[in-house]
Amino acid sequence: xxxxxxxxxxxxxxxxxxxxxxxxxxxxxxxxxxxxxxxxxxxxxxxxxxxxxxxxxxxxxxxxxxxxxxxxxxxxxxxxxxxxxxxxxxxxxxxxxxxxxxxxxxxxxxxxxxxxxxxxxxxxxxxxxxxxxx
Numbered sequence: 032x033x034x035x036x037x038x039x040x041x042x043x044x045x046x047x048x049x050x051x052x053x054x055x056x057x058x059x060x061x062x063x064x065x066x067x068x069x070x071x072x073x074x075x076x077x078x079x080x081x082x083x084x085x086x087x088x089x090x091x092x093x094x095x096x097x098x099x100x101x102x103x104x105x106x107x108x109x110x111x112x113x114x115x116x117x118x119x120x121x122x123x124x125x126x127x128x129x130x131x132x133x134x135x136x137x138x139x140x141x142x143x144x145x146x147x148x149x150x151x152x153x154x155x156x157x158x159x160x161x162x163x164x165x
Contacts, residue, residue: 032065040154043147046126049155053118069156071115072123076152079111081139083130091142093132104128104141123155
């Protein structure tokens with residue numbers, strides 16, 4: 032396993048930056064994604080980044096208190112610490128839209144950006160991903 036220069040990927044409403052990327056390199060020079068990197072990052076995002084819940088016909092609800100989310104969305108940067116058994120601890124930086132619950136004050140990702148977030152997490156760990164865009 033080697034650490035290669037990182038990448039930046041933008042998908043829809045979410046951008047992700049990985050300062051250094053874990054890859055497997057064989058003696059012939061073939062490069063593959065390190066196993067477990069994207070899965071570990073996905074788990075870390077689920078734990079460290081609250082995500083709103085979708086309510087049928089009534090918009091998003093707060094993940095903490097279940098109140099309706101009606102405050103405006105704003106851009107923010109969140110750093111996610113990724114820990115995996117086979118990899119060194121590293122950080123994934125995300126530029127995401129977040130909305131705050133008016134009742135309890137929890138900042139959370141709107142449901143409309145959840146798919147973009149999953150795509151960004153998977154894309155930053157691909158060794159063949161271009162430096163810009165997904």
